[in-house]
Amino acid sequence: MWKPDRLSAQPLYQQIANDLERRISYGEFPPGAMLPSERKLAEQLGVNRSTVILAYAELRSLGIIESRSGSGTRVSKYKWGATPKHTPNWHRYVEGGSFLPNLPFLRRIREALQQNPELIDFASGELASDLAPAEEINALMKVNQYTEYLGYNHPQGYAPLRKSLVQYLHQHRDIQTTDSSILITSGSQQSLYLITQCLLAPGDAVAIEDPSYCYSLPMFQSAGLRLFRLPVDHRGVRPEGIRSLYKKHRIKMVFVNPNFQNPTGTLLDEERRNELLRVTSELGLPIVEDDPFSLTAYDGASRPPLKSIDAMGSVIYIGSFSKIAASGLRVGWMVAPNSVVERLADARQQMDFGLSIVPQKVAEQFLNSDYFQPHLERLRMRLLYKRDLLIEALRKELPGLVSFMVPQGGLHLWCKIIPEVNDHRLLEEAIRRGIVFVPGSVYGSDSGYVRFTYGRSKADEIEPGISKFAEALRSVLS
Structure with missing residues (x-):
């Protein structure tokens, strides 16, 4: 995501206004589209809310955007001061079609990881860079042109x-x-x-x-x-x-x-x-x-x-x-x-x-x-090590609060939270503390299950990640 240059002589609010105007002119935010709230955009860009307020005020003065109390800020349908013309109702198109979007929980997890790549990731079902055979593949590509x-x-x-x-x-x-x-x-x-x-x-x-x-x-x-x-x-x-x-x-x-x-x-x-x-x-x-x-x-x-x-x-x-x-x-x-x-x-x-x-x-x-074969052996060994770190952390941080079966392969540990808990509140509290996971209801289960994936997170992130999860769980339960 673009961020304003704090070393530039141009004021931050002006940089933000210019960037938004560019994105609007490119059609990223078409006429009538809703813009992020002042608070949300400030969080995304790492600036004070007052800076975003000034940027929006600049765009309003140019007639590019318009704000209404209780309705948020939108791109003006008549932003260039021309005679009103009909524009496509992109919202209707986006909401239509036969191919459905991802589940809300998965969209929220993806959004959180995009906004903060430093989150400890117990959600993504893929291998971390230390588990992938990058050096081996690079060597093969050099030899086999x-x-x-x-x-x-x-x-x-x-x-x-x-x-x-x-x-x-x-x-x-x-x-x-x-x-x-x-x-x-x-x-x-x-x-x-x-x-x-x-x-x-x-x-x-x-x-x-x-x-x-x-x-x-x-x-x-x-x-x-x-x-x-x-x-x-x-x-x-x-x-x-x-x-x-x-x-x-x-x-x-x-x-x-x-x-x-x-x-x-x-x-x-x-x-x-x-x-x-x-x-x-x-x-x-x-x-x-x-x-x-x-x-x-x-x-x-x-x-x-x-x-x-x-x-x-x-x-x-x-x-x-x-x-x-x-x-x-x-x-x-x-x-x-x-x-x-x-x-x-x-x-x-x-x-x-x-x-x-x-x-x-x-x-x-x-x-x-x-x-190939040595890679598989290393992969098993490293996944086993990460699984054991995860189990040790769960037993240490959440005694009596969770139950689980120890997997003998794969990347996932399926965890049942013993007290009744709200999946949405738990995920949001966990994101606020710096981790993501996938609630079990994404896979059709009742509320109160969690899938921890240990293939993506680094080994030294697992214990602090479960500690943060334990804090989030206790906060929600209290």
Whole structure:
């Protein structure tokens, strides 16, 4: 965000007025748009409120903005003194459309992190810089210069990467597949988006876990899908409810995250895995298996995905590099029947003509390099260390106030606050003290649950971060 230059000879209020006038002229704030309140803008820019008052007064004197008591400050519809003309009602357009915005809690968290990057981040579900293989990828890019034609690529993705994924999935996930059954995507969320848009129709019913990361994605509601929940306990999702959901609502698909589930961190046990496959096969229901965390198992043991024991071809398998390497690569994949892959590849090509070839090439090189396996081992070790720091801090700072299950892999710890608490007040109090987290209600749970993600925060931030959370919780409870 732009900030005024305190060393400039020009007064701060004039710099602010000039910046706002520029942004208005560029259309960032179109005619009729609401401007930030004086107090909020002062906080964003790190100046006194009186400075913003002077800046707004300057713009009002030029007829660029107008203020009304109780209604705030808006950009004038007639700011250049011209004859009144009709301008688009951008607010109506923004509020319209079929693709819904993010949930309010998630928008608030994003806003808080943008305004204050120094917040201790227990919310973002990505790896911190100390967990990503930045040095290894830089080394590979220096050695392997990209000299091929940089045109549109195969609709299913970069062919050498798909061939490498065949070997990777066989070696690490015990999945037998071919490169023609793999679609490269820009991460797991694009895979889910393509499925909801192309394989389902408005009004279709689907089953998701409860709580579930899927519940936090408005793309399901944007597609007009009806969501029905399958409870998750310490053994993972409970598949016995599928038959009743099928009978009552004719569900057409089941979405699960069996290994170190987001947000609970649970691992679906073997008995339930077999039951889930048996029930869905009897009903002819496809399963979408999202598997971003399996290779983060702290003991290094392989947790087989459903796809590896899928004898009937019922499972669409989704993976990505985001949780094991770097989210910024934006490289994910889907394993599905070739007819499904071709349908989704066609749809994705209509959207963007395919992914950038460069990150796919980097991912292919990293996957086949001597760096990959040592990186996974370091990643597990560092995540385990951060998890233990988080658990120690929770036990020290909040004895008797929280309960949780210790995850054996992944990035998330699911925490139940024992006393009744208001999610909104707790989040705002935590932000005021310098931390962010995701309230459990974002994932469909009742108020009083928290997802702490320890992949993004630095190790030396975890204890002070939980201390600040404890202060916020005690303040709200009191």
